[in-house]
Amino acid sequence: MIHYICDRCKRQINTNEQPRYVVQIEIHSMADEVTLDIDDDIDQLSELHQALEGLACDHLDDEPELDHRGSYDLCADCHRQFLRNPLGRDAVAAFGFSNN
Numbered sequence: 066m067i068h069y070i071c072d073r074c075k076r077q078i079n080t081n082e083q084p085r086y087v088v089q090i091e092i093h094s095m096a097d098e099v100t101l102d103i104d105d106d107i108d109q110l111s112e113l114h115q116a117l118e119g120l121a122c123d124h125l126d127d128e129p130e131l132d133h134r135g136s137y138d139l140c141a142d143c144h145r146q147f148l149r150n151p152l153g154r155d156a157v158a159a160f161g162f163s164n165n
């Protein structure tokens with residue numbers, strides 16, 4: 066029999082007695098798109114292309130690795146609290162763990 070541990074409260078999840086919830090999180094860093102003002106009289110596309118390449122390369126080289134992918138097991142209690150407050154904002158402290 067497989068035992069699961071809630072990744073939030075670290076309690077064991079007995080799947081015979083309660084459901085197990087799996088939260089899958091994907092975070093992608095979204096770089097701002099580079100936009101250039103193009104005047105009508107610009108016809109030197111190669112110069113523009115070089116400028117774009119330079120900007121893109123500099124930007125990517127400086128960008129830290131921010132992407133994240135994770136899968137977390139939650140017990141029923143934590144699932145409920147997670148739904149109320151997925152981003153873990155102030156409300157979590159107010160709820161506390163008094164019901165235990």
Ligand SMILES: [Zn+2]
Nearest residue numbers: 071074140143
């Ligand atoms: Zn839990």
